[in-house]
Amino acid sequence: MTGFIILATFVGIIVVAFASVVQKRLADSVVFLMGVGLGSVVLFFLFKAPDVALTEAVIGAGVGTFIFLIALKHLGEQA
Amino acid sequence: MNIKRDIPTATLSGFALSAVLVLTLITILLQYLPLSQQRVGDALLALNEKEGVANVVTTVVVYFRGFDTLGEIAVLFIASLGVGVMLQPNTECRLKAESNFMLQTASTLLFPLIILFGIYVMVYGHLSPGGGFQGGVIIASGVLLLLISHKNFEVPHTVIVAFETFAGVSYVLIGLMGLLLLDTFLGNFIPHDIANMGMLLSGGVIPLIYIIVGIKVGSEMSGIVQNLMQRSDDV
Numbered sequence: 001m002t003g004f005i006i007l008a009t010f011v012g013i014i015v016v017a018f019a020s021v022v023q024k025r026l027a028d029s030v031v032f033l034m035g036v037g038l039g040s041v042v043l044f045f046l047f048k049a050p051d052v053a054l055t056e057a058v059i060g061a062g063v064g065t066f067i068f069l070i071a072l073k074h075l076g077e078q079a
Numbered sequence: 080m081n082i083k084r085d086i087p088t089a090t091l092s093g094f095a096l097s098a099v100l101v102l103t104l105i106t107i108l109l110q111y112l113p114l115s116q117q118r119v120g121d122a123l124l125a126l127n128e129k130e131g132v133a134n135v136v137t138t139v140v141v142y143f144r145g146f147d148t149l150g151e152i153a154v155l156f157i158a159s160l161g162v163g164v165m166l167q168p169n170t171e172c173r174l175k176a177e178s179n180f181m182l183q184t185a186s187t188l189l190f191p192l193i194i195l196f197g198i199y200v201m202v203y204g205h206l207s208p209g210g211g212f213q214g215g216v217i218i219a220s221g222v223l224l225l226l227i228s229h230k231n232f233e234v235p236h237t238v239i240v241a242f243e244t245f246a247g248v249s250y251v252l253i254g255l256m257g258l259l260l261l262d263t264f265l266g267n268f269i270p271h272d273i274a275n276m277g278m279l280l281s282g283g284v285i286p287l288i289y290i291i292v293g294i295k296v297g298s299e300m301s302g303i304v305q306n307l308m309q310r311s312d313d314v
Contacts, residue, residue, distance in 0.1 A: 051136045054200070054208050054209050055213055058213050062216070063219065063300065066223060066304070067307065070307045
């Protein structure tokens with residue numbers, strides 16, 4: 001069962017990463033990138049690295065996404 | 080979405096090439112996998128038993144690699160300094176609009192819980208996953224929630240500076256105390272008994288350092304987030 005979850009998460013991360021690359025709007029890309037981060041959180045946790053999972057959840061999926069979005073807002077119409 | 084039109088052939092072939100390279104690497108690595116390997120973690124686990132800290136990662140980050148952590152804190156400080164210096168002050172705050180009533184109420188309700196969880200992660204860093212870095216960033220994300228929802232909310236600059244200075248100075252002071260008492264920088268000079276392993280008050284100086292790291296990271300990340308929200312680079 002765990003192996004199936006790991007495999008499904010791997011496939012999901014690759015699909016979400018691909019979706020993030022092909023988006024037209026940069027804001028959509030950032031949201032899909034957060035999806036990559038969330039998938040990595042599940043993987044880190046299943047591979048018995050809860051410390052790294054917590055860090056990735058807080059920084060990669062949380063604050064990192066926010067900083068990207070703020071940067072996009074600063075850029076405004078140029079992006 | 081038409082994939083053929085949106086993505087040029089060069090990008091697709093680049094994807095294919097990197098997939099082939101990764102597969103080759105994995106095949107090579109799997110062939111040379113030793114059957115009975117001596118893992119790096121084993122030595123660290125054996126060393127960890129002397130310190131009486133339940134979470135081995137914390138012992139490595141704060142104790143065996145304590146000097147590196149001091150360097151990481153310095154890097155974060157320089158990043159925070161750069162954000163503060165490069166973004167010009169902007170009093171009109173054009174990023175901030177009046178937010179929804181529901182967001183305001185929910186964030187007021189959630190803010191104490193987020194702060195409490197951040198402090199929990201910080202204080203229990205030597206017993207459970209997490210620690211100073213994670214707890215500090217959780218606290219900063221609570222501050223960020225209030226910054227988004229409340230138009231006039233602001234952490235006073237003096238408070239951030241006071242926390243940051245206190246944490247930075249006490250980290251170095253604890254290191255120097257270890258140098259004075261045990262002849263090693265960041266030495267574990269507080270009594271730490273292996274019998275107390277798993278208790279909140281155990282591990283001597285290690286949880287103390289992780290709490291200090293948490294205060295430092297929390298105030299610095301709050302400062303960065305606040306600067307990004309309230310300042311504009313094109314005044």
